Amino acid sequence: DGGITQSPKYLFRKEGQNVTLSCEQNLNHDAMYWYRQDPGQGLRLIYYSQIVNDFQKGDIAEGYSVSREKKESFPLTVTSAQKNPTAFYLCASTSDSMNTEAFFGQGTRLTVV
């Protein structure tokens, strides 16, 4: 079955460490997105990529970095510069047809310890 796989489901990080969240899709979608979810704040866009080797900052990109070397993969690195990284992170993808919805992975819950 086609879908989006995020790993790990739970991740613990010590302060000052960088961590990378994985997102893989087999839907043959061109566009991929990373969102951060905090209670009561909905989904906030971190980065998005419309095509391989290209990506743009979203609304809250500071302290995060991404790469898009393959169509199927869009990993997110949470760097030590991100002051409050504890959150639920969601990856999504969509085809290049404008009238289609976004498909979501199951999320990664990151906790700083």
Place this chain on the structure above:
Amino acid sequence: AQSVTQLDSQVPVFEEAPVELRCNYSSSVSVYLFWYVQYPNQGLQLLLKYLSGSTLVKGINGFEAEFNKSQTSFHLRKPSVHISDTAEYFCAVKAWNFNKFYFGSGTKLNVKP
């Protein structure tokens, strides 16, 4: 750019009662509209979408929504809710010509027995 406002952060309702979750959007161009549902610690699942045509759209699990262009609204309704409908619901908007989604802050539906 687009924006979405979900007017109610929480909606308590008794089982078998009707419910309406409100969503208003802002955009200077034509848009596509979506409703998603999220169960705890999971990703978002599409309930329904409005692309064009009939303003009343039906989705999964007995939900429906009505697009009102003059009031820039896309309210979600269900005539009789079940305990299993307890979840968080997100309204989202996307411009017709750009592949970027904007989400509301979410409404938590709490169905009581």
